[in-house]
Amino acid sequence: MKRIVKIGGAVLLVILVAVLGFVVWVQVCGVPTYEVPTSQLPTPVVAATPTQVDLGEKLVMASCADCHLNRQTNSLSGHQLLNIPKEFGAVYSANITQDKTHGIGNWTDAEVVTLLRTGIGRDGRYRLIMPHFVHMSDEDMSSMLAFLHSGSPWVKPAPTPTPAQQPSFLLKALANTVMKPTLLPTGSVAPPEPTEAITYGRYLVVGRYQCFECHSKDFKTNNAEHPEQSEGYLGGGNQLVTLQGQSIYSRNITADPETGIGTWTEAQFGQAMRYGMAPSGPLQNPMPKYSRLTDEEVHALYAYLQSVPKIKNATAEDGVRVATR
Numbered sequence: 140m141k142r143i144v145k146i147g148g149a150v151l152l153v154i155l156v157a158v159l160g161f162v163v164w165v166q167v168c169g170v171p172t173y174e175v176p177t178s179q180l181p182t183p184v185v186a187a188t189p190t191q192v193d194l195g196e197k198l199v200m201a202s203c204a205d206c207h208l209n210r211q212t213n214s215l216s217g218h219q220l221l222n223i224p225k226e227f228g229a230v231y232s233a234n235i236t237q238d239k240t241h242g243i244g245n246w247t248d249a250e251v252v253t254l255l256r257t258g259i260g261r262d263g264r265y266r267l268i269m270p271h272f273v274h275m276s277d278e279d280m281s282s283m284l285a286f287l288h289s290g291s292p293w294v295k296p297a298p299t300p301t302p303a304q305q306p307s308f309l310l311k312a313l314a315n316t317v318m319k320p321t322l323l324p325t326g327s328v329a330p331p332e333p334t335e336a337i338t339y340g341r342y343l344v345v346g347r348y349q350c351f352e353c354h355s356k357d358f359k360t361n362n363a364e365h366p367e368q369s370e371g372y373l374g375g376g377n378q379l380v381t382l383q384g385q386s387i388y389s390r391n392i393t394a395d396p397e398t399g400i401g402t403w404t405e406a407q408f409g410q411a412m413r414y415g416m417a418p419s420g421p422l423q424n425p426m427p428k429y430s431r432l433t434d435e436e437v438h439a440l441y442a443y444l445q446s447v448p449k450i451k452n453a454t455a456e457d458g459v460r461v462a463t464r
């Protein structure tokens with residue numbers, strides 16, 4: 140008996156020391172820094188065409204503005220993110236206007252690309268919450284840069300300082316464990332032809348718009364390098380937060396007829412994507428509004444989503460709807 144108590148005590152002590160050690164380690168590490176990988180800029184952006192700037196604007200509206208657009212300055216000068224879990228502390232999206240002091244006016248294109256692809260800033264600090272655009276094509280990447288260099292009011296130098304991040308212990312712990320930088324692509328990243336609907340749709344879902352990040356089971360089990368290996372790929376149920384700070388689950392967007400979007404027509408899907416109007420009613424933030432999707436994109440997204448393995452997964456929001464469908 141005494142022996143068991145002794146062993147039990149020793150085990151407890153080891154656990155306690157391990158937990159304490161982890162806490163101290165996270166506090167000491169804070170937000171990790173990494174060696175900055177150097178990216179080769181695939182397409183020089185010097186000769187940006189109006190078409191490129193226009194595509195860049197569309198992509199930034201779809202994938203950056205929800206976090207970086209400040210409604211007061213009407214520019215990408217950043218603000219505190221209210222739609223992240225409260226337990227993460229205070230996180231501010233950065234000023235990414237052309238301001239040389241407070242924005243990214245002094246960043247080279249290669250530095251911006253490295254951050255977008257890997258999550259590592261030019262100072263080596265890992266950027267929190269910022270999504271990684273691992274599979275975005277070089278062409279799309281260059282178009283976004285072209286827009287960031289353009290004369291649009293959104294990117295004109297705004298002298299708004301970005302407050303220092305105040306990540307909680309939890310966020311720091313995640314930044315040292317599950318949130319990891321992703322690798323730079325080793326070669327060029329070319330998009331498939333838009334006429335190949337399913338292949339192009341996959342590109343839109345994993346590369347251009349990253350739907351899979353929000354729509355698979357959990358950010359923590361997503362696989363940025365091999366998206367299809369993310370747990371519950373496109374089956375929804377990832378717990379997110381609305382702008383009002385309420386919890387919301389992403390929906391199942393596989394073609395399961397009961398819990399997914401298997402019974403939707405392409406036109407209904409287009410309405411949901413462009414105007415946030417699903418057959419069951421309006422969709423809430425953080426589902427972005429992709430107001431500038433082309434018919435070709437809607438068609439490709441729809442074709443691809445119909446083709447991925449169906450998952451049966453009703454989310455909390457589905458409760459009523461599943462019954463009434």
Ligand code: HEC
Nearest residue numbers: 202203206230231232233235260265266267268269270304
């Ligand atoms: C989910 C919200 C979110 C989205 C979407 C997002 N960002 Fe960010 N971004 C952030 C946050 C938060 C930071 C600051 C993180 C930090 O400092 O730890 C940041 C930082 C940055 C920085 C670094 C600036 C600096 O001075 O450190 C750049 C550049 C940037 N984002 C560009 C973009 C672009 C371009 C897009 C769209 C392709 C985008 N971001 C999409 C949240 C987001």
Ligand code: HEC
Nearest residue numbers: 348349350353388389390392411417422423425426427456
């Ligand atoms: C930032 C996270 C996020 C991203 C990125 C995102 N979604 Fe969503 N999406 C959501 C959330 C959250 C909902 C649920 C909204 C609600 O219940 O009101 C949703 C709802 C939907 C719905 C409605 C499904 C239903 O049953 O009503 C569809 C369809 C959809 N998303 C498709 C997409 C596609 C396609 C993409 C990429 C082009 C995408 N989403 C990108 C978070 C996201």
